[in-house]
Amino acid sequence: MEAVCNGVRRIERYDVSSIERPTRADLERLARRRLDARRRGSELVLTGVGERLRLLLAVTGLEEVFLMDGGSSQGWPDDAPEPEGLPEPAREPGA
Numbered sequence: 001m002e003a004v005c006n007g008v009r010r011i012e013r014y015d016v017s018s019i020e021r022p023t024r025a026d027l028e029r030l031a032r033r034r035l036d037a038r039r040r041g042s043e044l045v046l047t048g049v050g051e052r053l054r055l056l057l058a059v060t061g062l063e064e065v066f067l068m069d070g071g072s073s074q075g076w077p078d079d080a081p082e083p084e085g086l087p088e089p090a091r092e093p094g095a
Contacts, residue, residue, distance in 0.1 A: 010042040013069070017048025022056045034066065045069055 019026050037044040047069040057063040
């Protein structure tokens with residue numbers, strides 16, 4: 001992990017490239033690191049995020065929580081395919 005001073009706000013970069021098959025324990029560890037960084041007044045930025053971890057963050061909704069280096073503003077590459085196998089949104093009757 002590397003802390004970079006960015007004006008008043010600090011940015012902590014955390015390399016997650018070693019997470020090839022993310023588990024619940026990995027998500028818990030990342031959530032704890034983010035919480036600890038926020039308590040120190042820093043922002044946690046994930047670097048080296050692999051495809052499987054990106055997909056897991058997207059499926060769980062955590063892509064909205066974590067900042068990721070590279071790709072689009074949410075950290076998802078612009079040319080990435082849409083995740084498959086997700087349920088269709090419920091439609092209201094008569095719509």
